[in-house]
Amino acid sequence: LLVDGQEVHFSSPQAAQKSGIVEVHQELSLLPNMTVAENIWLAHEPLNRMAFVRRREIHARTQKLLDLFADTTRSSMQPDALVSTLSPDERQIVEILKALSLEPRIMILDEATASLDSRQVQRLFELMSQWKAQNRALVFVSHRMDEIFRVADRVTVLRSGKAVMSGLLKETNERELVSMMVESTVVARYIKHDEAAHKTAPIRVQVENLHTSVVREASFDLHDGELLGLGGLRGQGQNDILLALFGALPFTGNIILTDRQVHFTHPRQAMHAGLAYVPGDRGTEGLLPIRSILENLQLPSWQRYGVPLKLQAARQDATTMAQRLNIVMSSLNNPVSSLSGGNAQKVVLGKWLLRNPHVLLLDDPTKGVDVKAKEDFYKILSELKDAGAAILFYSSDDEELLGLCDRVLVLHDGQLQAELAGARLTRSDLVAASMGSQTA
Known part of the structure; x- marks a missing residue:
């Protein structure tokens, strides 16, 4: 594994985070009995000179992060809300913001849109465009072909743990990618309607x-x-x-x-x-x-x-x-x-x-x-x-x-x-x- 041209060996996710690599997990890593703010800043809370947590700063910075997804949820998420009270899409947003709070240089998003509705997906893609403009590298893992073609520049197809294809997205198409993923061409993905039965x-x-x-x-x-x-x-x-x-x-x-x-x-x-x-x-x-x-x-x-x-x-x-x-x-x-x-x-x-x-x-x-x-x-x-x-x-x-x-x-x-x-x-x-x- 090379980062900035240098070989690295990470012994833990925390070691990768210190190098600026952060993952948004498919299976959420949030603690339900803690607040939104506590989850986002867990293990990297801002501290004062006496090593006490700066709670006002955490609240303000959490609100600033939540504002990135303002108007995309049914209710306004609050920093002090317990994660257990949030809907699945809101929890996914908190997971994304938790990764963003670490100010990563490389962000891995593993099925990050799976629990989001269309408005939230659109907002995430807008943010991803901004992050790319800030020279952040993004790895976007998804099984939704339309999303891959909307946001990606290059694509790698993994099958049974092996990379079977890697190249520019503009040089391939959805049918070709799906064929590589399942080892055979999928002619009809869906069962047919039987309107009368x-x-x-x-x-x-x-x-x-x-x-x-x-x-x-x-x-x-x-x-x-x-x-x-x-x-x-x-x-x-x-x-x-x-x-x-x-x-x-x-x-x-x-x-x-x-x-x-x-x-x-x-x-x-x-x-x-x-x-x-x-x-x-x-x-x-x-x-x-x-x-x-x-x-x-x-x-x-x-x-x-x-x-x-x-x-x-x-x-x-x-x-x-x-x-x-x-x-x-x-x-x-x-x-x-x-x-x-x-x-x-x-x-x-x-x-x-x-x-x-x-x-x-x-x-x-x-x-x-x-x-x-x-x-x-x-x-x-x-x-x-x-x-x-x-x-x-x-x-x-x-x-x-x-x-x-x-x-x-x-x-x-x-x-x-x-x-x-x-x-x-x-x-x-x-x-x-x-x-x-x-x-x-």
């Missing part, structure tokens, strides 16, 4: 006048064998709908599940009724990182194997699911933290598929995963649809919604702004509805 299928879930602290008067149906999308800018109530259906968020209104009215007040009730929820934050909500892959795959299902535990049967079922989802691993006994982001997300999905759910609630399941893992997800979603599963699917990727879903419900300011299907299932209609256009 779900219309004649039974209604699995009927929602009437759903209210939460964010959502207002949401009403819709979800059919067996349908993939129904939730679109709109991040934070418009998509997550609330998924959590309310899964019994993890208080709500008012009516939910009818297969002709039976239900009001789940705990996820356990929803789970026993055949619902499954894949959360957007796998690190804190979907997995136990220090536990084994086997334990994580079987988290919702241990009771099925009796007392004493039939471990061999549990291991065989987990092995079969790992093979079905193409989870790349060396052993089920390894901690799930040893997996890549895409394979870890497959574990989150696989633990629920072992219960054969009738209704699958997905919160941005392909966020921050590689192209090959996305292909595997799309294939499994197609199989689940064909088997009659009802799927409610939120994605921050508009192209994914348009390519996968039979219908898309677009939320704006907590309300269902539009239902898009058939000829209206277009990017222009989706963007217009996301911005609150009444003509969408």
Whole structure:
């Protein structure tokens, strides 16, 4: 490794930071019970001559950093706010600002846009342009091709730990890059729409006048064998709908599940009724990182194997699911933290598929995963649809919604702004509805 032409050997991230190299991690490194300011300045707090922390200075400098993303979040973030009270996109912003506070010469951004909405992504790209003008070097790791072509000058493709291509971005194209990433040309990324099939299928879930602290008067149906999308800018109530259906968020209104009215007040009730929820934050909500892959795959299902535990049967079922989802691993006994982001997300999905759910609630399941893992997800979603599963699917990727879903419900300011299907299932209609256009 050469920095400024000199060979270096870093023994720790702190050693790299001293040389001006900082990373924005894909898996957030924030401490939830500390404030925004405390997280940003942790381990490099400004001190006075008596070695006391300059709290006023920290507050002022934190506010200056937060102002870089002003008007891009639903509420104004404050330096004294606990990180645990922030939304996923706000936490990602704090992670970026934490790295920026170190005034790096080289900044590595690992899937830094995965939790951000379109406005926040645009602001980040504007800031990246400013940092480039200040002669900072940026390494931007992303699986979103459109973003790479928007911000990068040069590109390197890694596959199985090896660099298989490196060169100027203007000398290649998206199809060529994707082909190099997955070892074969991807002809069709998405499953095809079948507009007629779900219309004649039974209604699995009927929602009437759903209210939460964010959502207002949401009403819709979800059919067996349908993939129904939730679109709109991040934070418009998509997550609330998924959590309310899964019994993890208080709500008012009516939910009818297969002709039976239900009001789940705990996820356990929803789970026993055949619902499954894949959360957007796998690190804190979907997995136990220090536990084994086997334990994580079987988290919702241990009771099925009796007392004493039939471990061999549990291991065989987990092995079969790992093979079905193409989870790349060396052993089920390894901690799930040893997996890549895409394979870890497959574990989150696989633990629920072992219960054969009738209704699958997905919160941005392909966020921050590689192209090959996305292909595997799309294939499994197609199989689940064909088997009659009802799927409610939120994605921050508009192209994914348009390519996968039979219908898309677009939320704006907590309300269902539009239902898009058939000829209206277009990017222009989706963007217009996301911005609150009444003509969408």
